Amino acid sequence: MLSQHVVNIVYLVAAVLFILDLKWMSHPRTAVRGNAAGALGMALAIAVTLLSDRYDWSYILIGLAVGSLIGAVAALRVKMTSMPELVGLFNGFGGAASVLVAGSAIIAAVASPTADTGLQMRIATVASAFIGSITFFGSYVAFGKLGEFLAVKWKLYTWQKVIKYGFSLVVAAGAVGYAIAAADAGWPAWLIAACGILIAGVLLIKKERFPGMDALKIASAVASVGVAVLVVMQPESSVLFWLLVVVAGVLGVILTLSIGGADMPVVIALLNSYSGLAAAATGFVIDNNVLIIAGSLVGASGIILTNIMCKAMNRSLVNVLFGTMGPTADTPDADDVYRTVKSTSADEIAMLLDGAQRVVIIPGYGMAVAQAQHAVRDLANELEARGANVEYAIHPVAGRMPGHMNVLLAEADVPYEALVEMDDINPTMAQVDVAIVVGANDVVNPVARTDPQSPIAGMPIIDVDKARTVVVIKRSLSPGFAGIPNPLFSADNTLMYFEDGKRAILDLVAAVKEL
Amino acid sequence: MSDLVMLLTVFVLAIFVGFEIITKVPPTLHTPLMSGSNAISGITVIGALILAGAIDSPEVSKVLATVAVAFAAVNVVGGFLVTNRMLKMFSARKK
Numbered sequence: 080m081l082s083q084h085v086v087n088i089v090y091l092v093a094a095v096l097f098i099l100d101l102k103w104m105s106h107p108r109t110a111v112r113g114n115a116a117g118a119l120g121m122a123l124a125i126a127v128t129l130l131s132d133r134y135d136w137s138y139i140l141i142g143l144a145v146g147s148l149i150g151a152v153a154a155l156r157v158k159m160t161s162m163p164e165l166v167g168l169f170n171g172f173g174g175a176a177s178v179l180v181a182g183s184a185i186i187a188a189v190a191s192p193t194a195d196t197g198l199q200m201r202i203a204t205v206a207s208a209f210i211g212s213i214t215f216f217g218s219y220v221a222f223g224k225l226g227e228f229l230a231v232k233w234k235l236y237t238w239q240k241v242i243k244y245g246f247s248l249v250v251a252a253g254a255v256g257y258a259i260a261a262a263d264a265g266w267p268a269w270l271i272a273a274c275g276i277l278i279a280g281v282l283l284i285k286k287e288r289f290p291g292m293d294a295l296k297i298a299s300a301v302a303s304v305g306v307a308v309l310v311v312m313q314p315e316s317s318v319l320f321w322l323l324v325v326v327a328g329v330l331g332v333i334l335t336l337s338i339g340g341a342d343m344p345v346v347i348a349l350l351n352s353y354s355g356l357a358a359a360a361t362g363f364v365i366d367n368n369v370l371i372i373a374g375s376l377v378g379a380s381g382i383i384l385t386n387i388m389c390k391a392m393n394r395s396l397v398n399v400l401f402g403t404m405g406p407t408a409d410t411p412d413a414d415d416v417y418r419t420v421k422s423t424s425a426d427e428i429a430m431l432l433d434g435a436q437r438v439v440i441i442p443g444y445g446m447a448v449a450q451a452q453h454a455v456r457d458l459a460n461e462l463e464a465r466g467a468n469v470e471y472a473i474h475p476v477a478g479r480m481p482g483h484m485n486v487l488l489a490e491a492d493v494p495y496e497a498l499v500e501m502d503d504i505n506p507t508m509a510q511v512d513v514a515i516v517v518g519a520n521d522v523v524n525p526v527a528r529t530d531p532q533s534p535i536a537g538m539p540i541i542d543v544d545k546a547r548t549v550v551v552i553k554r555s556l557s558p559g560f561a562g563i564p565n566p567l568f569s570a571d572n573t574l575m576y577f578e579d580g581k582r583a584i585l586d587l588v589a590a591v592k593e594l
Numbered sequence: 595m596s597d598l599v600m601l602l603t604v605f606v607l608a609i610f611v612g613f614e615i616i617t618k619v620p621p622t623l624h625t626p627l628m629s630g631s632n633a634i635s636g637i638t639v640i641g642a643l644i645l646a647g648a649i650d651s652p653e654v655s656k657v658l659a660t661v662a663v664a665f666a667a668v669n670v671v672g673g674f675l676v677t678n679r680m681l682k683m684f685s686a687r688k689k
Contacts, residue, residue, distance in 0.1 A: 097634050098611060104627050105618040107684040114630055114681055118674040121637065125670075128640050134647030135656070142646055142660040146667025153668070154675035162680075166628050169673055172665040173635045179662035180641040187645060187655040199598045317654075351628050358635045363601055365641045371601060372608040373637035379612025380631045384624060475621060482624030489683040495622050 081131050089127040090369040096120030097373050101380065107495050124369055159490045160447045163480040167222040167347055173354035174214025177361045178324055181207035182317070184364050189315045201314050203363030205307045205323065211357040212324045216278065216331035218350050219246065223282070225343060225479060230287045230336060243282070251279035254325060264318040271318070274325035278332055288337050299330040338399065341444075341521065341560030343479045345388045345399045352381020384481050391475035391501075393527075393537040409532045416564040417556055423574040425583070428550050429590035431574075435512035438462055438469045439504065441541055442484045443477050445518015445553065449580030455517060456491040458588050465591075470497055472504040472514075472541050474522040505542045514546035518580045520559030525567055535561050549573040552583045626680045633673025639666035 096116045103113025129139070157165045181204045188196045223229030228239035235243065254275020258268040281289075306323045313319060338346050355377025362370030389396050432438065440455060459469040471493065477484045485498055508514070516523055519541075527538040543549050544567050551568055555577060558564060568575055576583055619627050645651065645659035 094608075097637075098615065100630065100634065101612070101619070101627075102615045104623055104630065105615070105620065107620075107623060107681070110623055110626060111678065111681045111685055114626075114674060114677045117630060117634055118678075121633070121639075121670055121674070124637065124640055125643065128643050129647075132644070132647070133649060134643075135649050136647065138646040138656050138660040139643055139663065142642070142663025143667050146664035147671040149664075150668035150670065150672030151675060154672040154679065157676060159680075159683075162625055162629070162676075165672075165676065166625070166632060169629070169632045169669050172669050173632065173638065176636070176638040176642060176662045176665040176669070179658045179665070180638055180645060183645040183651075183655045183659040183662065184641070186658070187648060187651040190652045190655070191650075348628070351631065354635045355631065358638045359605060361638050361641050363605075365644065366597065366601065367640060368601070368604050370637050370640060371605050373634050375605055375608035376612040376616075377631040377635040379609050380616045380627060383613065383616050384628065387621075387624075473621070480625060481628065482621060482626070485622040486625045486680055486683070489622075489680070492683075495684055498622055500621060 080133065081127065083131070086127050086131045087368070089123055090367070093120040093124040094369050094372040096123070097376060101376060159486055160450060162486055163343065163347060163478075163483060164222055164225045166480060167218050167225055167350070170347070170350040170354045171215045171218030171222065174211040174218060174350075174357050177207050177211030177354075177357035178215060180361050181211065181364050182320055182324075185314055185320060186317055196314050198311075200364055201311045203360055204314070204320075205310050207357055207360040207364055208310075208320060208323050209303060209307060209327045210353055210360055212327035213331035213334070214350055214353040214357055216328040217335040217346075217353070220282070220332055220335035221343065221346050221350060224335075229282060230285065232285045247279035247282050250282075250328075251276050254278075257321065261318050264316070267316075267318045267322045271322050271325050274322075274329055278325065278328055281329075281332055281336065287339065292333060292337060296330065296333045299326055299333065302326045303330055334400065339560060341476070342392075342399050344476050344481050344483075345385055345392075345396070347480045348381050348384035348388055349396075350381075352378050352385060355379075355381055388476055388481060391539060393535075393539065410534075410563050413556065413558070413564040416566050417569050419569045419571075420556070421574055423550070423576050425576070425586040425590040428574065428576060428587055429594055431548060431550070432462060432467070432513055432587075432591060433465070433594050435462070435467050437511050438467050439472050439499075439508075439511045439514045439543075439546065440469065441472045441474075441514060441516045441519050441523060441543055442488070443474075443517065443519025443522060444479060444483075445520075445580050447478055447483065447487055447518075449518060449582075451517060451581040451584050452487040452491040452493075454581050454584035454588065456488070456493050458584050458591070459493070459497075461588055461591050470499050470504065472501065472543075473498050474501050474519070474541055477519060477522055501539060501541050508542045508545040511546040512548065514543040514549045516543060516549065516551045516553075517584070518553065520553070520565055521561045521563075523567055524559070524561070524563070524565045526563065526565070533561075533563060535563070543567065544570055544572070547572065550576060552576045552578060552580055554579060623681075623684070626677050626684075629673055629680065630677040633670055633677060636666045636669030636673055639663060639670055642666050
């Protein structure tokens, strides 16, 4: 057994390694080392914890083995296009772990004659359970929306049905089962059953919004505060603790459900922040500095990313969380806007690219869906071999999470120096010979600059319309998330190439090679 | 200084450190930053381990903590591995 001093010093070393991890993330060259430092810090913290006391090893080993196996398989098998889903899921696991540690700690403390159930522990337990539960249920909803099986009308694949109905069934059955077992506790037990059924039911609804949603949001927020106060007053009642968890769960589900698909980068970043704050709250429950430091770092990181995403959409966090977005009465009719659309072919674009000196590719979520990143890289290589200079212009909210496009292009071996941020490329857009838009829409809509009445007014966009020629690769003229037509598509200098992203680029590569 | 004030001090200072260093992370690395910070938030595993292994705790408490160990271990192992996978793609550039 190690003395408490040694343990605390090792925790301090771990905390420093976490800070170095994030510090070294500031450049792609040092980031791998940073990640290794973080992993080392975690290994040290776990090792010293296991050596610090006498333990009942059976449970510890089961938990570690199961978790590590699942984590390793998920990490090594996930596709880069599915990274938002994976991060969403991991956020949720962090939240769940915080809820369970808080629950376990308060049960153990109440059962022990010597342990402390002072005010700090009770308040921290409540915070841990509340934030953790919102994070868990909110992340499940985010995962379901990214995986396109929650709040959608279309037919689901079998695996999607298994997750969707399975999750609802487990929540409802768990809550009802617990209520029956704890029936002596009276109303709180039955309220748990009701909340469980409510969560299960809401998750089966095939729409993002439903009547009474706002009332339910307010009711669950108020109820959470009420139950939280009760838990602080009566920490010995585990029924009240679980009631807090499910009421906060209702809130987490409702808050996330109404947020639209293109706002997912904000939600994922926000939930990331919550999972850190939940870990910090757990640190207050068990009086542990390393949890508090690590949790605060993650909390800060999530908040910064949330803020960057909101700025990139010219919207406030409140507007993302509670507002709606869509066409207004003034939105021009799509048929009028698209009257002068010119459609083109791969051969025609190839001729155009043949004389181009400077080409910029603007990827969007459509590139991820079509898995077109490798084909895009091939096209860029082909053009560079012919003497053109090719860059990629990345909008901060392109894709479904911060940095999504960068990861996909890195996977396709695109050097990171070729990726240019929006603010850096915009001033030089007029010198671009050909701008190729692959699966992006709202982030290149000039209406954001020109029409103050538009729902995306003031949103910073990539000024592709200023390039000499614009090629837009898109399946159809369907609107983006904002639901408004894009006058770029019918501009004089724009050619539309209607095709699946990957198919289109492959044809284009072939056409360029034939020149 | 009481324990609580001590912990709060650490909390507030750590948030400031977090803001300072994370502001410097370039947008290109925002996805690995998220998955990496996710792995760090798996630090909850420490609390979970202590509670899961506690010798004279009630069985319920240990079982809950064991499930927490599993969840947090997914975050730790999965988070660091997937971040490493992504960052390798950024650094390994074939011409």
